[in-house]
Amino acid sequence: MAKQITVSGLDAYYGSHKAIEDVSMTIEPASITAFIGPSGCGKSTFLRTLNRMHEVIPGARVQGKVMLDGQDLYAGDIEPVSVRRMIGMVFQRPNPFPTMSIYENVAAGLRLNGRQAKSKTDDVVERSLRGANLWNEVKDRLNKPGAGLSGGQQQRLCIARAIAVQPDVLLMDEPCSALDPISTLAIEDLMVELKSEFTIVIVTHNMQQAARVSDRTAFFNLAGQGQPGKVIEMDETSRIFTNPSEKATEDYITGRFG
Amino acid sequence: MAAIAVFLVVEAVPALRVNKGDFFSEVIWDPNGTQTFGIAALAFGTVISSLLALVMALPVAVGVALFISHYAPRRLAGLLGYVIDLLAAVPSVVYGLWGVVFLVPFITGPWKFLNEYLGWIPLFAGDSVAGRSVLTASVILAVMILPIIAAISREVFLQVPRSHEEAALALGATRWEMIRMAVLPFGRPGVISAAMLGLGRAMGETIAVALVLPATFGISFQILTAQGNSIAANIANGFGEATPIGRGALIASGLVLFAITLVVNIAARLVIARRKEFSGAAA
Ligand SMILES: Nc1ncnc2c1ncn2[C@@H]1O[C@H](COP(=O)(O)OP(=O)(O)O)[C@@H](O)[C@H]1O
Numbered sequence: 008m009a010k011q012i013t014v015s016g017l018d019a020y021y022g023s024h025k026a027i028e029d030v031s032m033t034i035e036p037a038s039i040t041a042f043i044g045p046s047g048c049g050k051s052t053f054l055r056t057l058n059r060m061h062e063v064i065p066g067a068r069v070q071g072k073v074m075l076d077g078q079d080l081y082a083g084d085i086e087p088v089s090v091r092r093m094i095g096m097v098f099q100r101p102n103p104f105p106t107m108s109i110y111e112n113v114a115a116g117l118r119l120n121g122r123q124a125k126s127k128t129d130d131v132v133e134r135s136l137r138g139a140n141l142w143n144e145v146k147d148r149l150n151k152p153g154a155g156l157s158g159g160q161q162q163r164l165c166i167a168r169a170i171a172v173q174p175d176v177l178l179m180d181e182p183c184s185a186l187d188p189i190s191t192l193a194i195e196d197l198m199v200e201l202k203s204e205f206t207i208v209i210v211t212h213n214m215q216q217a218a219r220v221s222d223r224t225a226f227f228n229l230a231g232q233g234q235p236g237k238v239i240e241m242d243e244t245s246r247i248f249t250n251p252s253e254k255a256t257e258d259y260i261t262g263r264f265g
Numbered sequence: 266m267a268a269i270a271v272f273l274v275v276e277a278v279p280a281l282r283v284n285k286g287d288f289f290s291e292v293i294w295d296p297n298g299t300q301t302f303g304i305a306a307l308a309f310g311t312v313i314s315s316l317l318a319l320v321m322a323l324p325v326a327v328g329v330a331l332f333i334s335h336y337a338p339r340r341l342a343g344l345l346g347y348v349i350d351l352l353a354a355v356p357s358v359v360y361g362l363w364g365v366v367f368l369v370p371f372i373t374g375p376w377k378f379l380n381e382y383l384g385w386i387p388l389f390a391g392d393s394v395a396g397r398s399v400l401t402a403s404v405i406l407a408v409m410i411l412p413i414i415a416a417i418s419r420e421v422f423l424q425v426p427r428s429h430e431e432a433a434l435a436l437g438a439t440r441w442e443m444i445r446m447a448v449l450p451f452g453r454p455g456v457i458s459a460a461m462l463g464l465g466r467a468m469g470e471t472i473a474v475a476l477v478l479p480a481t482f483g484i485s486f487q488i489l490t491a492q493g494n495s496i497a498a499n500i501a502n503g504f505g506e507a508t509p510i511g512r513g514a515l516i517a518s519g520l521v522l523f524a525i526t527l528v529v530n531i532a533a534r535l536v537i538a539r540r541k542e543f544s545g546a547a548a
């Protein structure tokens with residue numbers, strides 16, 4: 008079930024280096040939110056703070072608050088593992104498990120929640136692959152390695168793997184940057200289909216992509232070399248791309264820098 | 266390679282010609298005296314002592330490797346990795362001497378205990394429980410091959426792409442679940458290769474085994490009793506005072522050891538190849 012994320016006053020560090028500073032925003036449920044901004048301004052870092060993946064990097068830490076429908080994700084009694092089960096993630100490079108078949112890849116997350124009946128797993132695998140618009144292409148070779156698929160198919164397999172565990176939110180970090188234009192369109196269509204069920208957050212370098220798929224857009228930037236990244240402006244996507252309130256946003260989307 | 270093999274075969278043939286026993290089934294090894302000798306007991310001793318060593322060493326080695334690669338804080342990991350590499354380079358005679366001097370006297374007690382309480386298991390049965398037994402030799406071999414298996418496994422586990430580990434973590438896997446999901450399957454071929462290298466070392470080990478085992482000839486599963494031998498140990502024990510026929514016989518036994526090693530390696534390769542398309546090599 009899609010849920011809302013509310014972030015307030017969030018800083019994220021790598022050791023002593025502050026990568027993002029004082030980020031506050033609301034990510035609406037059942038919609039697509041896009042993060043844009045120049046390289047290195049902390050979009051990935053921020054995305055990874057939302058499902059507590061940031062802290063798996065040695066020395067990385069977070070200050071501030073992230074709420075998922077009123078539940079504090081950084082509260083002392085919350086396990087990062089359970090946060091990640093509620094908030095799934097798709098990475099920049101497709102990363103299916105090479106040692107697993109297509110079927111096993113999709114079922115991988117289910118296994119973590121304990122054994123279930125084969126027929127039930129079969130159902131979830133089919134539903135997830137259908138949900139990721141991949142079922143028709145792979146239904147005859149579910150037992151073949153996931154790594155044998157094309158890049159675009161692998162990425163949709165990763166999406167199927169992420170949605171199989173029924174998360175509330177789906178985070179995607181430049182999910183199309185390693186894909187060809189046709190696969191990119193397939194994934195964009197998929198995101199639009201999925202947003203009724205999941206809250207989707209996508210980092211993208213591709214401004215057209217943000218404009219095409221997202222409902223709201225946040226523009227990230229950094230004040231200068233070595234400075235932490237910040238959210239400059241967040242608004243309806245249509246407004247960000249036609250009539251932004253900040254000069255920096257306008258410069259970025261019109262291609263004057265970045 | 267081929268030239269060496271031909272030379273060895275030529276050396277071995279005359280001895281095999283005069284052999285009064287059947288080389289493959291005969292248990293007795295007396296090429297110098299009665300000219301009756303067979304590989305059966307020696308080959309059996311080689312295989313059982315090495316297999317037991319592998320069974321003991323492999324889980325510990327994999328555990329140590331995982332601890333170093335995925336659990337220990339970085340400085341401790343560096344230190345332990347260094348120690349393991351160092352241990353892997355210690356000559357086997359050192360392990361043999363350690364076995365004879367410390368392990369044999371100390372281990373008789375535990376073996377008696379095993380024999381008394383688990384004697385109903387055929388492996389632990391027998392009357393003459395002793396420190397100089399097959400299991401002791403296996404323990405020494407296990408200690409000897411543990412560092413090499415651990416060192417290679419650690420290397421392999423460190424090669425697991427970060428993106429696979431993150432894929433598992435992002436699904437909500439705990440560290441151990443991540444290891445089972447991403448690290449162990451990815452490392453499997455490498456660990457198998459490491460295990461085979463260890464097994465090969467154990468089977469070829471001469472000194473450590475020769476120092477410990479009483480060099481009897483017989484086939485027995487009673488691994489706690491004072492008996493046992495191996496091909497390599499038998500060569501080390503007998504080569505010096507062997508007659509020409511005796512030398513030929515020992516060379517023949519060496520060829521058998523070579524054949525066993527070859528079979529084991531081919532089997533390992535087959536096991537790895539069977540899952541090749543799932544190895545990640547294509548990705
Ligand atoms: N694993 C890491 N260790 C240390 N610093 C990092 C790491 N990942 C990113 N950074 C730093 O954090 C800042 C933000 O990076 P990132 O979040 O990847 O930006 P973006 O995704 O917007 O390109 C950069 O200065 C980058 O160098």
Ligand SMILES: [Mg+2]
Nearest residue numbers: 050051052180
């Ligand atoms: Mg990034």
